[in-house]
Amino acid sequence: MNLVNGVESDAISVHDRGLMYGDGVFRTFTLRGGKPLLWWRQYAKLAADCKALRIACPAAGVFERDLAAIAARFPDCVVKIVVTRGGGERGYAIPVAASPVRVVSASPLPDYPQLHYDRGVRAHLCRIGLASQPALAGIKHLNRLENVLARSEWSDPGIAEGLLRDADGNVICGTMSNVFLVRGGELVTPDLARCGVAGVQRELVIELARSNNIPVRIASVSIGELLCADELFLVNSVIGVWQITALDRKTWIAGPMTAQIRRWIEHAQDR
Amino acid sequence: MNLVNGVESDAISVHDRGLMYGDGVFRTFTLRGGKPLLWWRQYAKLAADCKALRIACPAAGVFERDLAAIAARFPDCVVKIVVTRGGGERGYAIPVAASPVRVVSASPLPDYPQLHYDRGVRAHLCRIGLASQPALAGIKHLNRLENVLARSEWSDPGIAEGLLRDADGNVICGTMSNVFLVRGGELVTPDLARCGVAGVQRELVIELARSNNIPVRIASVSIGELLCADELFLVNSVIGVWQITALDRKTWIAGPMTAQIRRWIEHAQDR
Numbered sequence: 001m002n003l004v005n006g007v008e009s010d011a012i013s014v015h016d017r018g019l020m021y022g023d024g025v026f027r028t029f030t031l032r033g034g035k036p037l038l039w040w041r042q043y044a045k046l047a048a049d050c051k052a053l054r055i056a057c058p059a060a061g062v063f064e065r066d067l068a069a070i071a072a073r074f075p076d077c078v079v080k081i082v083v084t085r086g087g088g089e090r091g092y093a094i095p096v097a098a099s100p101v102r103v104v105s106a107s108p109l110p111d112y113p114q115l116h117y118d119r120g121v122r123a124h125l126c127r128i129g130l131a132s133q134p135a136l137a138g139i140k141h142l143n144r145l146e147n148v149l150a151r152s153e154w155s156d157p158g159i160a161e162g163l164l165r166d167a168d169g170n171v172i173c174g175t176m177s178n179v180f181l182v183r184g185g186e187l188v189t190p191d192l193a194r195c196g197v198a199g200v201q202r203e204l205v206i207e208l209a210r211s212n213n214i215p216v217r218i219a220s221v222s223i224g225e226l227l228c229a230d231e232l233f234l235v236n237s238v239i240g241v242w243q244i245t246a247l248d249r250k251t252w253i254a255g256p257m258t259a260q261i262r263r264w265i266e267h268a269q270d271r
Numbered sequence: 272m273n274l275v276n277g278v279e280s281d282a283i284s285v286h287d288r289g290l291m292y293g294d295g296v297f298r299t300f301t302l303r304g305g306k307p308l309l310w311w312r313q314y315a316k317l318a319a320d321c322k323a324l325r326i327a328c329p330a331a332g333v334f335e336r337d338l339a340a341i342a343a344r345f346p347d348c349v350v351k352i353v354v355t356r357g358g359g360e361r362g363y364a365i366p367v368a369a370s371p372v373r374v375v376s377a378s379p380l381p382d383y384p385q386l387h388y389d390r391g392v393r394a395h396l397c398r399i400g401l402a403s404q405p406a407l408a409g410i411k412h413l414n415r416l417e418n419v420l421a422r423s424e425w426s427d428p429g430i431a432e433g434l435l436r437d438a439d440g441n442v443i444c445g446t447m448s449n450v451f452l453v454r455g456g457e458l459v460t461p462d463l464a465r466c467g468v469a470g471v472q473r474e475l476v477i478e479l480a481r482s483n484n485i486p487v488r489i490a491s492v493s494i495g496e497l498l499c500a501d502e503l504f505l506v507n508s509v510i511g512v513w514q515i516t517a518l519d520r521k522t523w524i525a526g527p528m529t530a531q532i533r534r535w536i537e538h539a540q541d542r
Contacts, residue, residue, distance in 0.1 A: 002285050011282035012290060014273050014374045019283060019353070021415035022293035028361075053416070054423070080361065082290070090299075090351065090378050092415065092422035092446055103285045107361050131402035131466075132438060135420055143414035144292035144363065145324070149406055151363035152325070167403060175363055195402075 001073060002105045003066045016101055018084030021092065022142035024101075025049040026082045029200070029237040030109070034071035036079060037237065037269045039064075041200045046081060049139045055085050055100050066104040077106040078238055082142070110238060117262070120245030120254050121160035121234070125223075126150040126175070129167045130195040138198040150175045160242060161234055163226075166195055171221045174234050177242075178202035182231035182257040187216040201235040201265070208264040214257075231255035241265060272344060272377045274337045287372055289355030292363065293413035295372075296320040297353045300471070300508040301380070305342035307350060308508065308540045310335075312471045317352060320410045326356050326371050337375040348377040349509055353413070381509060388533070391516030391525050392431035392505070396494075397421040397446070400438045401466040409469040421446045431513060432505055434497075437466050442492045445505050448513075449473035453502035453528040458487040472506040472536070479535040485528075502526035512536060 002010045017023035027046050030037045043060045050057035063081060070079060082103040088095035128150050136143070150162050161174045173179055173196040180202075181188040187209050192198045209216045226232065231252060232244040241262040245252045273281045288294035298317050301308045314331045321328035334352060341350060353374040359366035399421050407414070421433050432445045444450055444467040451473075452459040458480050463469045480487045497503065502523060503515040512533040516523045 004285060010285050012285050014275060014281050014283050014353075014376060016290070017419075019287070019290045019355075020297075020413070021419050022413055023416060023419050026291075053420075078361065082285075084290075090349065092418045094419065094423050105285060128406050129404075131404035131407075133400075133402035133417065135399050136402075136416055141416055142291070142293055143416045145294060145407055145412055145414045146404065147363045148288075148292050148294050148365065149324075152365050 001070055002103060003069065004103050005101060006062070006066055012101065012103065013087050015087045016084050017086065017088055017098075018082065018101065018142055022144070023053070024055065024082055024084030024142045025053065025140055026080060026142060027140065028078060028080045031067070031071055031075060031077050031079050031106070034075040036067050038200055038204065041204065042237070045140070045200050046083065049141065050083055050100075052139050053085070053141065054094070055083060057083060058100065058102055063102070063104065066102070070104065070106045074106045076109055078109055080105045080107070084142070112239060116160060116242050117240070118254070120243035120252070122158055122246040123174070123234075123244045124154045124159045124162045125248055126153050126162040126164050128153070128164070130164050130172050132166060132194040134194055137194050137196060138192045140197045140199070147175045161244075163247070164196070165223065169223060171223060171226050172196040177234040177236040177239065180205060180233050180235065181221060181226060181229035182233075182255065183225075183229050185214065187214060188221060188225070189216065189218055190221045191218050199236055201237050204265060204268060205235055205261055208268060209261065212264065231258050233258045233261065235265075272341055274340065274375045276373055277333070277337055283372065283374065284358050286358045287355050288357065288359055288369075289353065289372065289413055293415070294324070295326065295353055295355030295413045296324065296411055297351060297413060298411065299349060299351045302338070302342055302346060302348050302350050302377070305346040307338050309471055309475065310338075312475065313508070316411070316471050317354065320412065321354055321371075323410050324356070324412065325365070326354060328354060329371065329373055334373070334375065337373070341375065341377045345377045347380055349380055351376045351378070355413070383510065387431060387513050388511070389525070391514035391523070393429055393517040394445070394505075394515045395425045395430045395433045396519055397424050397433040397435050399424070399435070401435050401443050403437060403465040405465055408465050408467060409463045411468045411470070418446045432515075434518070435467075436494065440494060442494060442497050443467040448505040448507040448510065451476060451504050451506065451532075452492060452497060452500035453504075453526065454496075454500050456485065458485060459492060459496070460487065460489055461492045462489050470507055472508050475536060475539060476506055476532055479539060480532070483535065502529050504529040504532065506536075
């Protein structure tokens, strides 16, 4: 089920700047029992990303009507929201009269193996480096070719995610997730000032950890630090929390901090 | 007029990876008297860019049928070709059965002032730096937010183009054009190994100059070298050749090499 500006349709104009230039932003999250999980955080991030690109984000209530229409038919699903700058004349200049286009789509909940949660996942260390672009870093925009190329580096279904580094070799994020290290009771997550996407789930983990007196450091993370971590875990709004228990040849056992973070997140989502 | 996979339509699926991720490439060029200018070069670049992203590029004949349909109604126009990886399931992984989608669109020829050709244009030096991504450099892909942000830096209609630098301050290209310097009878054009788009017109200028015994150097170009150039000019397949005669406070007078290059290009296009 797809809604384009609130109307059921699976078509968008070939002149839409989302297609032409990737000129837009998106969000992916879960509907459970008809309820969009962490909706206010999702909307706040969508609005912030739109603002960063100077796209006029529709009001929260506009999306809530779309979500209600989806929930009526698919109470449990993955929702993707795309907001583009809309149509316009050929050329990079932003049209004065640009009118944003919103696409809200439902797709089935993924069927991840329970072992991903119980025993952790295997990850691949990607070869492609993320380019440094402070003007776009952190934004979940539609220019995602780096993620596509990174994800194309493996086809082994036993590998659940790929880890990306920047050009200096610092670890930044997964192809579709943010990453945390546990070291001596502290959490460390990569600084995303120059590349990567700052996800809602990352923000939630930082807040939950700090409110439970677990220190969180946002810093550059070398591959050496990554491999020395006590635990390593991935988060996003659809997978939840996956511990990485194998990265190339290095292995870890399922650890207590990842499990604790997962419980806190599940509790926060249920509120 | 828009053709989507050969059928007149202005709609593309909301699930197309061109929209979702900018997972595709494009070309923009001119139809004059029903003839697509430099078509073989355009097609060769389209095919090379598809190959770089491992998208199966449709055969030249497929596009030629589309172009003939457009030429029958709009013999003089700007044509834009977009090739995306097509639709697919949610997620960055490239679908095994991905079937490329082609969009061929006609739009009116732009009405650039004759003074742009006779006296040159004013350019703006953009503040945003281009990110360094060797895996995507040179490719005319659909991830063009940097160009959108760069173009949004000015609204003065007296400024015809913006020049972009990389993070090290080296000049790379215009927002929609490639750039050449003339210095002591030699041409210099920026190396595009780490960012920028390697356009068809740039390739043609390099070939024409060399075949006329004008040396061409592909190199890093500092802003100092740029400002010391005897002449400075921009090329693309729609504008042709524009000399830059004003860049912020620096000015130049219309020079003989730019005029010579323009004559060679016009001659090459007419063949």
